[in-house]
Amino acid sequence: MITLFGSGQSRSFRCLWALEEAGLDYQYQAVAIGSDQENGTRTEEYLKMNSQGKVPTFVHDDLVLTESASIVNYIGSLAPEHNFIPSELVARAQYDQIMFFVMADMEQPLWTNGKHRFAIPQEHRVPNIIPTTHWEFAKSLKALEKLKGEQTFICGEQFTFADIMVAQTLIWAERFEYTIPENWVTYLRQMQERPAYQKAMEAIQ
Structure with missing residues (x-):
């Protein structure tokens, strides 16, 4: 059983x-980020699965994964017939390059923006960094x-699933x-x- x-x-x-693209059976559990109430990410039960109290958390039988790129790749591996992850050596290297680029470069300005606008405690926020994140993101897109x-x-x-990573990050930027x-x-509109x-999208409504 897969639960996300x-x-x-x-x-x-x-x-x-990725789960929908792969056509896998799964259960989706919406959680409240930062809440210690029922279905929150700061409950004792949730923290046993994800010690950082973040999303996503992906459970497949006894396996628990908490990093989105790793989860996306794992899902792709469960449905190899779709070739969402290239199998040829060079193509796989190019795919991995994009996956790592999204996580290490493309999304970082956006997450920095989010952290300094609402995610981290007020006393640790640096509002003046926001314009720099716009410059960084433009540089990343180039x-x-x-x-x-x-x-x-x-x-x-x-x-491929690299398209999911890029498209979802563009949605975040929008x-x-x-x-x-x-x-x-x-x-992005083509991906959507x-x-x-x-x-x-229907699943999160």
Whole structure:
């Protein structure tokens, strides 16, 4: 049995979208981030699964994973027939490069923004850092542009789970009102038209 604990369009949405793309049976449990009340991420029961009290938390039988990119890759491995994760050596290396780029570079300005606007205690926030995060994100998109080139999808002419990682991060950027070039907006809208994305959206309503 697969159970995904998540909240809205946080990082857990990547995992939810991947589950829908893979066509796997799962249960989705919405949780309240930061709450120590029932279904909260700070309850004793939840902290036993995820010691940081964050989302996502992914449970498959005895396996517990709490990092979104790792979960997305694991889901892809459960459905190898779809080729969501390339198997050829060079293609897999290029796929991994995008996955690591999203986590280490592309999403970091957005998370820095979130931390210093609402996520961390007031006394630790540095509001003056926000403009720098916009500059960093624009720089990151330029680098991603070179990696993608003229390809339809991030890793070529076939959809992979790297597209989920990039698209969900662009959604995050839209919500935070970052400037996104038109070509990336077009790419994002194409990803949002996928039936699995639509089903994942229905699951969080």
